[in-house]
Amino acid sequence: MIFRKSETPETPEPAQPVRPGSKGRPTRTRKEAEAARRRPLVVDDRKEARRRDRERASKERAEAQQALMTGDEKKMPMQHRGPERRLVRDLVDSRRNVAEYFFPIALIFMLVALIMPLIRPEMYLAMSTGMIVVLWGGILVCVIDSFLLRRHLRKNLTARHGSVGSGLVGYGIMRAIQIRRFRLPRAQIKHGEGPR
Numbered sequence: 001m002i003f004r005k006s007e008t009p010e011t012p013e014p015a016q017p018v019r020p021g022s023k024g025r026p027t028r029t030r031k032e033a034e035a036a037r038r039r040p041l042v043v044d045d046r047k048e049a050r051r052r053d054r055e056r057a058s059k060e061r062a063e064a065q066q067a068l069m070t071g072d073e074k075k076m077p078m079q080h081r082g083p084e085r086r087l088v089r090d091l092v093d094s095r096r097n098v099a100e101y102f103f104p105i106a107l108i109f110m111l112v113a114l115i116m117p118l119i120r121p122e123m124y125l126a127m128s129t130g131m132i133v134v135l136w137g138g139i140l141v142c143v144i145d146s147f148l149l150r151r152h153l154r155k156n157l158t159a160r161h162g163s164v165g166s167g168l169v170g171y172g173i174m175r176a177i178q179i180r181r182f183r184l185p186r187a188q189i190k191h192g193e194g195p196r
Contacts, residue, residue, distance in 0.1 A: 068184045080185055084157060084165050088172040090195030091156055093187040097176040098145040102138045104179065109134050146173050156195070 028036075067075035073086065080089075113131040117124035153172045157164045180187060189196065 069186055071185055071188050076185060079171075084161055084168055085171060087157065087160055087195055088153060088168050089175060089185065089187070090189055091153055092149070092172050092175045093180070093183070093189050094191065094193050094195060095149070095152075096191055097149065098138075099142045099177040100179050102142055103177070106135055106138055142177075146176070149173060149176055 063075045064077050067073070068077075068080070073081050079085075110131060113127040116127050149172060150169050153169050154164050157168060175183060
């Protein structure tokens with residue numbers, strides 16, 4: 001035919017040599033990059049999303065609990081992090097606090113005072129008077145010990161960090177009330193040791 005073009009075999013373009021250190025592919029356009037980053041606001045499978053959220057929250061809780069047991073501050077809950085709070089914990093854990101011994105003793109004494117009059121009714125007046133004296137006397141001693149702890153904490157925090165941050169003294173007093181074995185984060189020093 002007259003108007004028919006002559007068919008010439010297509011020759012492949014010569015491949016460009018790969019530069020050392022190049023990624024070996026063309027850079028994607030902004031439109032392609034944005035499309036790859038785009039995620040739907042509402043996921044299609046809500047059950048799967050809830051399950052993933054529960055697993056993630058459970059993992060975070062387990063890591064935080066483990067950190068409270070081992071003393072790893074990076075994974076502890078925020079209310080326990082920081083050098084000031086670590087100093088407060090060490091100062092409280094290094095001393096013997098009255099409250100940590102008083103509450104278990106008071107609980108045992110209350111149980112004895114309630115059970116003993118059932119066994120021997122004539123001891124009711126003596127046991128109830130003894131319970132009042134022990135409870136109020138113990139509370140008074142705990143309050144005095146808390147004032148001494150407060151002074152001790154404020155003095156050491158000011159010497160070490162220059163000032164006393166908000167809530168640090170209350171954090172220390174609440175820790176002192178707890179029985180040492182059940183404190184979280186776990187005590188990292190023994191009685192009588194200086195803070196780290």
